[in-house]
Amino acid sequence: GQNIDQPTEMTATEGAIVQINCTYQTSGFNGLFWYQQHAGEAPTFLSYNVLDGLEEKGRFSSFLSRSKGYSYLLLKELQMKDSASYLCAVVDSNYQLIWGAGTKLIIKP
Amino acid sequence: ETGVTQTPRHLVMGMTNKKSLKCEQHLGHNAMYWYKQSAKKPLELMFVYSLEERVENNSVPSRFSPECPNSSHLFLHLHTLQPEDSALYLCASSQTSGGSYNEQFFGPGTRLTVL
Numbered sequence A: 001g002q003n004i005d006q007p008t009e010m011t012a013t014e015g016a017i018v019q020i021n022c023t024y025q026t027s028g029f030n031g032l033f034w035y036q037q038h039a040g041e042a043p044t045f046l047s048y049n050v051l052d053g054l055e056e057k058g059r060f061s062s063f064l065s066r067s068k069g070y071s072y073l074l075l076k077e078l079q080m081k082d083s084a085s086y087l088c089a090v091v092d093s094n095y096q097l098i099w100g101a102g103t104k105l106i107i108k109p
Numbered sequence B: 001e002t003g004v005t006q007t008p009r010h011l012v013m014g015m016t017n018k019k020s021l022k023c024e025q026h027l028g029h030n031a032m033y034w035y036k037q038s039a040k041k042p043l044e045l046m047f048v049y050s051l052e053e054r055v056e057n058n059s060v061p062s063r064f065s066p067e068c069p070n071s072s073h074l075f076l077h078l079h080t081l082q083p084e085d086s087a088l089y090l091c092a093s094s095q096t097s098g099g100s101y102n103e104q105f106f107g108p109g110t111r112l113t114v115l
Helices: none
Strands: A004-005 A009-013 A018-025 A034-035 A044-049 A053-055 A061-064 A069-073 A086-091 A097-099 A105-109 B003-006 B010-013 B018-025 B033-036 B044-050 B053-057 B064-071 B073-079 B085-095 B110-115
Touching: A004 A086, A009 A018, A018 A034, A018 A086, A018 A105, A034 A061, A034 A069, A044 A053, A044 A061, A044 A069, A044 B110, A069 A086, B003 B085, B010 B018, B018 B085, B033 B073, B044 B064, B044 B073, B053 B064
Parallel strands: A009 A105, B010 B110
Antiparallel strands: A004 A018, A018 A069, A034 A044, A034 A086, A053 A061, A061 A069, A086 A097, A086 A105, B003 B018, B018 B073, B033 B044, B033 B085, B044 B053, B064 B073, B085 B110
């Protein structure tokens, strides 16, 4: 079967750095997405990785290792508005999106 | 209006009611999706439409009936639902329904409660 694993919940402090991990076992791989979803709102696109390595976009970076079936989202200089759920999704061999259950990130002052 | 809009935002219905959820995208996309989002579970893809034709139906019970009259509008007709159908129903759109880089744009969802 296909599976995406993420921690259910994480807590971090304002101004700090947090890393949210995502491991996957899917039938093929054609890319990995990270989305952010604030409570009661729509998921919004954060990043897309298809090649190994780190993609940096401002305070957010996303890393991919295809050989390890592993990705992480790195958030720096955390702000209270970063409190949200972070969804990992993999594009499989049929170009279907396989979603993780999301990681709820709580930022404390 | 910009992006993807959904109405209503909240809906409470009894098990014998019939109601419809509406989604509209203003992005000129060719593909539209219905997802079910339950607490602490992955997004469940329900239906995919590409150029107004249904291309995917993930074993969804017949009490959920989608309709796509044109590439900008998508409906989900609901009848005789069960309490376990209570969830957030998200609509999304993308440029196409396939391909590796296929960013989906989501609406804010309809929070459905079935009594």
